[in-house]
Amino acid sequence: MTEPFELTATKALKLIKNNKLSHIEWVESCLERIKTREPIIKAFSFIDYKKPIELAKKCNQIKKENFGIPFAVKDIIDIEGMPTQMGTPFYKDNIPKRDAGSVAIAKHYGCIPIGKTVTTELGHRHPGPTVNPHNYKHTPGGSSSGSAAAVADFMVPIAFGTQTTGSVIRPAAYCGVVGYKPTYGDFDKSGILSNSPSIDTLGLMARSIEDIRIMRNILIEEELFLNENLNINNFRFAFVKSPYWNKTDDDTKVNLEKFISNLIESKVDVQEIDLNNLILESSEIHKKISGYEFKRSISAERFHHYNELSNILRNGRLSDGEKMTLSDYHHLFDHLEKHKNLINEKLSSFDCIISPSALGEALSGLEYTGSPLLNTTWTLLGLPSITLPMFTSKNNLPIGCQFISKKADDNKLLSIAKKILLDFS
C-alpha cells in the first residue's frame, strides 16, 4: 500500500477531495517519514513536529481546493517563528518575526510549513551535512541541498529553493526530482537572503510537474492550467550541448543524445545550435555581477563574522566581488543588455532549449556540491528553466535533462515538460 508521504501533492489532494485521505494523515505521514529518515539524510536545519498537525486539523475543517500542502523551505528564506540560520553557525537564535512574502502567500493558501531545509553557507558553495538520498556518499548538490533531498526522499512533496547560478536545477537533477526556476521576478523574494538581487530567483522542487503548477499558481495567486493536449511536433527545440560538452560525463551525453534521437524519430523539430562563445561570455559576466552584488549583500557577515566564514566563500564569490568597482558594475550591465539581445536573437525561432542539467550524476563526496556551469546562462538571462529526472546513470544515480524557454513562457515550458516526461522518459 502506498503511504501518504509517498504521494505527490496532486494525488494526495485528490484523495483528500474524495475523502480517502485526511490532511492530518498526510502531514503525520510526512512527519513520520522525516523522523525516520532525517538522521540519515540530514535535509533539515529545523523541523516543526507540532504546529503542522494543528494546521492540518484546521485544513480538515476548511476543505478548500488545493489547501493543506506540506512544504519545506530553504533556510535562507524567513518563516516566522523558525530560525533562519543560512547554513552558518552564528545565526542559531535568528528567529524572524515576519514571513518571507512567498511563505506568507503559501500559508494564506493553506500550505503547511514543515521546516527549514539545509542550505550551503549563505547560499554560496560551502556544503551542509545533507546527503543524496540515492547514495549517501554522494552530494545532493547545492545550494538548495536540503530542499532537493527532502523532496527526493519523500519527506515533503514540495520545497522552496533559490537559484543565483544553478542552485535549484543542479540539486534537483542530482536528487532525481523536478526542479523549476521561473522567469526572473515571477515569485516574490522579500524575506529571502539576497545573494545577487539582480539574478536571485525563488524556485521549486517537487516530484511531479502538476505539483509545480499548483505551487506556482499559489505563489502568483492565479489559476493557470497546462495545455494537456499539446502536440510536441508543433514546437521548435534547440539542442544546446554547451561549451562544457567535453566536460560532461558519458552517461549524461549518451542518454541525452538518445533522447534527442527519439525526439527526431518522432518527427519533433530539434536543431543543435552552437552558443558556445556566448555561454562562455555569460559565465564571465555572471561571475562579475554576482560577485559584486554578493559582496555587498552579505556585508553583515563580511564585516561581523569574517573569521567564521569558509575559505571557499572568502576566496570565491566574495573575492570576485572585491575585484570590481562600481564603474565596472555599471559597464557590465550595459554589456549584459547587448549580450542578452545576442542570445535572444539566436534563440528567437525556438520555443524550447534542451541542455544537460549538470555535467553528470551527483559527485561522490559531500565537500563539493558540483558545477553550475550548465545553468549560469539561463539564470543570468532570467529565463525559466526546468530539470526533469529523465535518465539513470550506470551507478544508479538520477540524471536530469534541462529545458529552458523564453521569458514569461513558463506555462508553455511546464506544458512541454509534462508532455515530454509522459512520452519520452
Next chain:
Amino acid sequence: MTEPFELTATKALKLIKNNKLSHIEWVESCLERIKTREPIIKAFSFIDYKKPIELAKKCNQIKKENFGIPFAVKDIIDIEGMPTQMGTPFYKDNIPKRDAGSVAIAKHYGCIPIGKTVTTELGHRHPGPTVNPHNYKHTPGGSSSGSAAAVADFMVPIAFGTQTTGSVIRPAAYCGVVGYKPTYGDFDKSGILSNSPSIDTLGLMARSIEDIRIMRNILIEEELFLNENLNINNFRFAFVKSPYWNKTDDDTKVNLEKFISNLIESKVDVQEIDLNNLILESSEIHKKISGYEFKRSISAERFHHYNELSNILRNGRLSDGEKMTLSDYHHLFDHLEKHKNLINEKLSSFDCIISPSALGEALSGLEYTGSPLLNTTWTLLGLPSITLPMFTSKNNLPIGCQFISKKADDNKLLSIAKKILLDFS
C-alpha cells in the same frame, strides 16, 4: 558658539582631525539635541542613548579618516539589536539579528547608528507622528519622514531614507535638507523592507553635499572626489516643468523661474523641454509596477495583519496591485523598456535636468505627506537625483530644487549640485 550637533559631518570630522572636537563630544551633543527636541519633532521610532557613546569612545582611539559619523536610519532598514517596526503597531518586538547590508558597511567604516527614524506605514503613505521642524503644523513629507526631520533639526548630520516614488526627495525638500537618490542599484538594499524591488532605492539626507559624498563613498566602498573646479557653463541643462506645472504653487514656480533666469544670465546653457506626455505615462507605468510588486512584497502584512492596515494602504498601492495579473506585469516591463528609451533619447544631449522637487512647500497638517508626482519618472527610470534647499516660501518654509542626471553620472550630478548651491542660492 556653534554646538557640535549643528555641524555637518564634514566640518565635525575636520575639527576632530585637528583635535578641536572629540568623537564623544560630537555624539553626546547629537544625543543631547535629540533628548531636547524629540518630544516636539517625533523623528525617531527608537533611540539608542548608550551604545553610540561606547562606539564614539572607540572612535577616539581608532582615529581613522571619516570615522565616527553619527547617523540615523529609516525604520524599514534593519539594524541589529534595534526594533524594525516599519511604521506599524504590530512589529514592536521585531528586533533583527542581522544588519542591513548598507548598515553593516556604514558601521564597518566607523559610522555610529543613533536610532531608527519614523517611516510612514510600511513605506507607503499613512503618516507617522513626525512634524516639520520649520513649522510643527506642517508635514515633514514621507515616507522617509523622520530621516528628513532629524537631519533638518540638527539631531544627526546624516540619515538613510528610501525612495520608491518620491520618498527621499520630497521629505528632504519639505524639511530643507539635501536629499539624494543614487542611480538604481548603487547602494545595497539587503535587509531593507521591499516595497517595489525593481524601483526601491536607498537614499541619503544630509545638510551638505560634501556629507552626501562622504557617506556615498562609504556605502560604495570607494574614494571618489567631486570636481571642485567644475565650470557650470560646460554643461547642458534641461528645464522640465512637468505636466504638473499648473498644480505647482506660485512660490515654487517664481523661485524656480528666477533661478533659471539667473543661470541663463550667467550664460549657462538651459533649455526648457517638454516631456509632459512621457511623464504622465511614467506615472501610469509606475503605479502598476509598484502596485503589483508592493502587493507581493508585503504579503506577510496583507495576509496576517490586513485588518490592522490603514485604509490608504489597502485602497492605495495594494488595491492598484490587486488589479494586475502576472501577464500584465510582464507586458509592462516590455513597455517600460521602450518608455525608458524614449525619455533617454529626449535627454541624450543634456547633462542635467532641473525640475521642482515637489509641488510646493510642505503642506499644512500631518495627515497627508504630499505628492510625489515630480519624482516618479526619475525613480522609475532609476536615474540619480538630488534636491537642494535653494528657496524659501512666503510662509518661511523651505522649497527644494531637483536635479537629475543620467544613469551612473552620480559624481557629476553631485559636483554640479555643489557648484550650483555655491553660486546660485
